[in-house]
Amino acid sequence: xxxxxxxxxxxxxxxxxxxxxxxxxxxxxxxxxxxxxxxxxxxxxxxxxxxxxxxxxxxxxxxxxxxxxxxxxxxxxxxxxxxxxxxxxxxxxxxxxxxxxxxxxxxxxxxxxxxxxxxxxxxxxxxxxxxxxxxxxxxxxxxxxxxxxxxxxxxxxxxxxxxxxxxx
Numbered sequence: 629x630x631x632x633x634x635x636x637x638x639x640x641x642x643x644x645x646x647x648x649x650x651x652x653x654x655x656x657x658x659x660x661x662x663x664x665x666x667x668x669x670x671x672x673x674x675x676x677x678x679x680x681x682x683x684x685x686x687x688x689x690x691x692x693x694x695x696x697x698x699x700x701x702x703x704x705x706x707x708x709x710x711x712x713x714x715x716x717x718x719x720x721x722x723x724x725x726x727x728x729x730x731x732x733x734x735x736x737x738x739x740x741x742x743x744x745x746x747x748x749x750x751x752x753x754x755x756x757x758x759x760x761x762x763x764x765x766x767x768x769x770x771x772x773x774x775x776x777x778x779x780x781x782x783x784x785x786x787x788x789x790x791x792x793x794x795x796x
Contacts, residue, residue: 656682657703658703659681659701659768660683660684660699661684662718663710668707688710693713693722703730703771704731705734705768706732707735708733708734708742708746709736730774732771733751733753735756752774753771
């Protein structure tokens with residue numbers, strides 16, 4: 629609940645306070661979007677417009693690492709398939725730098741291998757393209773409140789059409 633107060637020119641002068649249960653976060657949450665496709669940056673920007681997110685962009689993994697060295701983000705949303713450093717390699721570098729970083733991976737090539745590697749690299753969440761606004765917002769909100777520990781997920785087996793996991 630948020631309280632907003634203001635002086636009201638009445639006689640005698642008084643302060644008026646308004647309580648609101650439905651308000652945006654005082655400061656926007658920061659998101660670094662990493663994708664080599666400019667249309668994805670535009671699409672995600674449009675989907676998150678007015679939803680309390682401040683977006684920054686990187687076109688590849690190397691650019692993302694440079695931005696992460698200079699800025700702090702609440703969350704990183706990275707494509708897996710990019711030229712140069714792919715999203716899973718970026719995820720590994722980010723985990724080495726900050727084990728508590730919140731990283732959501734996305735891909736159009738939704739395969740068990742990508743899901744498995746995302747789990748092995750401790751992605752906070754995974755989202756398959758194409759996605760709609762509600763799925764994106766829900767995934768990002770859940771990722772903000774999730775912490776992935778190294779021993780939370782253990783891959784028991786990974787066959788072509790089957791993945792067995794042990795989740796703590």
